[in-house]
Amino acid sequence: MAQTSGKRFMKLAGMTASIAGKAAKNSFKHLSSDEEKRLQARSELMQDVGIQIAETLGEMKGAVMKVGQIASQYKDVFPPEVATALEKLQKDAPAMPYAQIKVQVERELKAPIHELFTEFEETPFAAASIGQVHKAVLSTGQRVVVKVQYPGVDENCDSDLKQVRMALKIAGVLNMSRELQEQLFDEIRKSLHDELDYIKEANNLRVFGAFHSDDKGLIIPKVIASHSTRRILTLTEEMGETLAVAATWDNDVKQRIATHLFHFSAGQLFVLYRMHCDPHPGNFAFRADGSVVAYDFGGIRSYSDSEVQLFKRFAKHAIRSDVTALEQDLIALDIRKVDDKEVPGEFYQKWLEIGLKPLSVPPYHVGEFDFSDSPIHHEAITQMRSSLKYFGQFQPSATTMMLDRTVSGQYWNLVNLGVEIDLLPLVEQYLEMTIE
Structure with a gap:
């Protein structure tokens, strides 16, 4: 699923160069146009840029796809044409083959999967950009869900985010001060790092579970600490x-x-x-x-x-x-x-x-x-x-x-x-x- 650092860099750099060319061509072509035509041309450029970014990030999966998903939710930061194109990244991603998931689970939990679980469904019931979720059963009979992070997905997130930011800046999408850009992308970077750290998520689940414990209408799954690591998160099965x-x-x-x-x-x-x-x-x-x-x-x-x-x-x-x-x-x-x-x-x-x-x-x-x-x-x-x-x-x-x-x-x-x-x-x- 994850591509090598070199291939990821080249794909993102190619996207950035292509967007730079389109932005320069659009600016030169409408240099003498009236304001209405310039606004229309910019809207069309933003649609084109949004589609290209969404397609590139969607092909790459992993952390860079998650960057696109996060970006799509900040409609006050990005032009509506770009945010709309990125929204399609919210849909479920194709699942990773079970053989690779099995290797990841056993490497993280340091035991054969058949010893860790009496049952482990090979087909995930949910797959997303940075991981997928499988139903399983513990030796105690407890029904659980196991959230498995894709191998290597956390290795390139900072460089991925930097390339996406560069592409957006060149396209004129980030029409704001450098200081504000830093603040906004620091927020996105922190959100991305937090979502890649399942130990943090486990702690969050405990805090929010305790906070909402008196509200019987809000159910938050409980963490199975013995079967959880930074890249594996096992929770009680709570369905609806x-x-x-x-x-x-x-x-x-x-x-x-x-x-x-x-x-x-x-x-x-x-x-x-x-x-x-x-x-x-x-x-x-x-x-x-x-x-x-x-x-x-x-x-x-x-x-x-x-x-x-x-x-x-x-x-x-x-x-x-x-x-x-x-x-x-x-x-x-x-x-x-x-x-x-x-x-x-x-x-x-x-x-x-x-x-x-x-x-x-x-x-x-x-x-x-x-x-x-x-x-x-x-x-x-x-x-x-x-x-x-x-x-x-x-x-x-x-x-x-x-x-x-x-x-x-x-x-x-x-x-x-x-x-x-x-x-x-x-x-x-x-x-x-x-x-x-």
Whole structure:
């Protein structure tokens, strides 16, 4: 599965050189074009670049494919054309042959696989960019799942990330300061290294398992330490249905699921100060009683008390439509640039009108919100097009990047669940305020 360092470097370098040529050609061709034609040409270039990056990373698998997957989730960092092309990397990767998986398990756990497990299913039930998951049975009869990292996948992640960053920079995708680039890619690099370290993930599972232990509607698998290493993670088998199946259940069950998903993310952020930041639907399973099983605790972000208090203050100001205070919060979060260019209050009000729709906050919305018919993402795209002249006053923030990824992911989970629910009582609980 993993390619040699030389071949990986040449493939990535070839991609970078090709993108550089396309970017130079596009810039020269439209040197004298009007602004509308230049914007159209840039959009077409970004589509082409996004497809090329996605195809190259998809062929290579391993850590570099994971880089693409992580990048696809940061829609506020990359142009929408590039993020859309990279989204296809979220789909399951082809599985590695069992013979190679067997060698990896035995090398890591230092024993023959038949001695380690009385049963070990050769066909994985899930395969992704950096590893795959097999069902197995321990000698005690305990049913488990074994997450096996592909051999050599962690050896080239830093050089892979550097090449991807170079390609994006040459294509003009990273239209931001060098300092901000460093912050954002440090965040991505840390996330990648964390996901490659199963010892860290095992510790995360213990911490989050203890945190959610009193909530019977949230199930987190337990670590089998005797059968786990940095590249092998064995967990108790906790199964459930997919999000697509859960979407067919009655709304009262879906409301319980949505409530558990909300407490899962909000409770971690506002109480634990550590958050599971990969709410991809494949990282959850759902049961007919409304309970939720959570998987994949590699991508965790910790926050300071001052950061969490700032997030809370921002949310309160948004709900109260205090745009003056809201703008100051955005400056503190490094989202709103500090300059003398004014952004009118109407700009913020329009975004609040879109973003607050799921809450019963007059005049935006009253009653249960139907996520199956949510207009939010459509209205956001329309508003972005009409607000382009103000976007130069804003920039991605390393502080909020993982939080944005989580909120966006959970929004889409509720949309795909098709739940009708009023989230206001849950929001009030965490913000410690009554909204009238």
